[in-house]
Amino acid sequence: MAPYQNLEEYNIEITNEVKDRFAKIIDEIGEDVQRDGLQKTPERAAKAMLFLTQGYGQDAAEILRSAMFEEDYDDMVIIKDIEVYSLCEHHMLPFFGKAHVAYIPNGHIVGLSKIPRVVDVFARRLQVQERLTHDILECLNDTLKPKGVAVVIEAAHMCMMMRGVQKQNSVTTTSGFRGQFEKIETRNEFLKLISSDLS
Numbered sequence: 714m715a716p717y718q719n720l721e722e723y724n725i726e727i728t729n730e731v732k733d734r735f736a737k738i739i740d741e742i743g744e745d746v747q748r749d750g751l752q753k754t755p756e757r758a759a760k761a762m763l764f765l766t767q768g769y770g771q772d773a774a775e776i777l778r779s780a781m782f783e784e785d786y787d788d789m790v791i792i793k794d795i796e797v798y799s800l801c802e803h804h805m806l807p808f809f810g811k812a813h814v815a816y817i818p819n820g821h822i823v824g825l826s827k828i829p830r831v832v833d834v835f836a837r838r839l840q841v842q843e844r845l846t847h848d849i850l851e852c853l854n855d856t857l858k859p860k861g862v863a864v865v866i867e868a869a870h871m872c873m874m875m876r877g878v879q880k881q882n883s884v885t886t887t888s889g890f891r892g893q894f895e896k897i898e899t900r901n902e903f904l905k906l907i908s909s910d911l912s
């Protein structure tokens with residue numbers, strides 16, 4: 714399994730089957746797939762869907778292992794405001810927002826960029842926000858074996874905005890804490906730091 718492959722950097726192989734299924738959907742909703750503006754749409758939609766679900770072909774633990782360094786630092790490391798774009802598994806509509814991730818090293822630190830990459834690997838699948846939160850949390854916990862790990866995700870769900878209940882301003886927050894973050898003082902320090910605006 715490739716540790717990380719940004720499909721935008723490669724030619725995405727689109728099978729005729731995926732393309733044809735998008736053409737069928739366009740036809741079924743009453744559109745003319747042969748009209749000028751739509752002729753290439755099945756191919757574009759197939760490419761977009763494969764891009765948005767590329768996480769299935771990627772190994773998040775391997776991404777972390779590719780840049781782990783021995784280091785004595787054993788205070789909190791926080792990467793906050795990581796953009797998240799995912800697809801809800803119920804309607805296949807986007808949910809999007811921010812992830813805040815922290816860990817307390819236990820002999821090893823990890824390359825900072827690898828954390829947003831891990832977020833993307835799990836976000837680029839059909840997801841629910843709760844599982845996405847735990848996928849990131851457990852991957853960091855199992856691979857880095859830190860003294861503690863924390864993940865908070867704040868997201869808006871298009872399936873609740875564009876359709877269904879049609880609420881435009883509701884934000885869903887999910888969180889997970891392991892190890893030292895289960896202690897209230899550590900957790901509060903993390904929550905305070907992700908709420909602060911240093912700019």
Ligand SMILES: Nc1nc2c(ncn2[C@@H]2O[C@H](COP(=O)(O)OP(=O)(O)OP(=O)(O)O)[C@@H](O)[C@H]2O)c(=O)[nH]1
Binds near residue numbers: 802843
């Ligand atoms: N817990 C959770 N629910 C989600 C997530 N994304 C979408 N949903 C919900 O999944 C549920 C699916 O419920 P159903 O009743 O089967 O689907 P529906 O008839 O389209 O529901 P409405 O959206 O209420 O119209 C809805 O309540 C969505 O809001 C998520 O990440 N986590």
